[in-house]
Amino acid sequence: MVASRRGSGSITLPSGQTMAIHTRTHEDEDLPHATKKTMADHLRKYESLFTLTPQRMRMIVEAFKDSLELGLKKPEQVVPMIPTFVFGWPSGKESGDFLALDLGGTNLRVCLVTLQGEGKFEMTQTKYRLTEEQKQDEGQKLFDFCAECLKTFVDTNFTDGDGKSLLKPGEMLPLGFTFSYPCVQERIDHGKLIRWTKGFGALNTEGRDVAEMFRRSIQKYKVPVVMTALINDTTGTLIASSYVNPRTKIAVIFGTGCNAAYMENVKDIDKIKDLGIDEKAQMAINCEWGAFDSFEHEHLPRTKYDIIVDETSNKPGEQAFEKLISGRYLGEILRLVICELIDEGVLFLGQETYKLETPYVFETAFLSLMESDPTDELLMIIGIFTHFFAVETTLAERQFFRALAMLIGRRAARLSACGIAAIVSKMGYLDEGCLVGADGSLYNKYPGFAERVHEGLFDVFGEKGRNIITHHAEDGSGVGSAIIAAMTKVRRDAGLYPNV
Ligand code: BGC
16 A cells, blocks of 8 residues: 655635645545556547647638738627727826726726826725626626725725815716727727627626716716726736836737737728728727637637537637637636546546536636646645545546646647737737737736747747747736826827827
8 A cells, every 4th residue: 555645735716715735645546546547548639639739820820810800801800809099009108096997807896096107106906806696687787886896995095084085076086997898999988898708698788888888887876987998908908018118019818818909000900991090090909809710610629628618608609719718718628528537437436526517616726726736646636626526536647637737728828829929920020029918817827828828939930939928917907997098188188089
């Protein structure tokens, strides 16, 4: 019998759950377990399913580029390439106090940002967790909740010690509203929601102007703010990153959802030619690239697990690219592989596996933890499987799970590189090189994600791929939103609103 080993510690997951781990390995086989050889054979099968060759990546980049170009030419394309009415880069001199409200995938955040000019800022913020019910209930109720949180924040931060308001009578605070879902914009303070993503499904919202709905809630709660801009998190990230580092040309989010923004020449956005905007101007484009290859599924290498994820989602057919990449789905892909091996009698024979059978119980954070387990015995992985799913694992199985996480995480990063490569190639940034501001839980927390994106760029472009460097971006949804609100104020004061 192999001697037992012990390990202990605790981890907190994004869902807020804390896991205390007190584990020991016991390789004495009192349960029928898969052998090392069986697991290695299975791994080979998954390796070929989840591996993207450089050649395949280059084909994806070409198709991606075509989709980006089509989206700029005509309205209502699969990749919508949304003109944001954010004109050009910030000067870095923007200053003043601005509020930002950030409705992302997981939390609601209210921020007070003080822009100090010269690329500097300070920020105070409060976070509120959104419940599953709020994500599916009436849309107007969701905006009411946003307005209520905003009111509490303003009441707390703009009163003196005696509770008296610090605002002058009638004073309204400028607000940037970061609403990170695809919205078609006619002006900077308008946005018709094309579709919910990231598992949201709030009723009576798709097809409507969410800026208008939010304004109604602001009035209902009498919050002393004026919403100057409706912003996507990627656009905010682009502007915030450029504010502190002007070499930034592209912004990407790899979090619960995934998306990118970049600055386009107005003369190259055919579909808004009739607006008569100065052809020499530049405008940020919110690509909404998570939708690449939706509906037709012609270009992306989807496995049967990806197809199940898609078909059982609340939006089948949609966000095809996002479903292979973003943090919302990676854990589920891995869970589906495990469930298949349970069904085939390969894993966990004789053990109760019902805890693994609920969709989405396997969080993407588990993949990060599995990949970063530093122990030879993979104690962290023992902890995950015993604590959350009440199943025993052998070392061979744990090595297999870790390798599987690696395959799924690596594919996500390499596909992300394809998206970045498509923008770089379309805009001709390769020779000169550029910085890509990146944010989101996958980028920030998944071990090796950034390195794998860089490796992918090298595989697509060869040596020159090294000219494209991603870096952790500034907080686009808070700071970026505030800078855009400030830029918009300057344009309004100069009589340039809505879109000259
Ligand atoms: C949304 C985008 C957003 C991205 C990252 C996607 O699901 O459609 O608008 O930028 O998630 O948050």
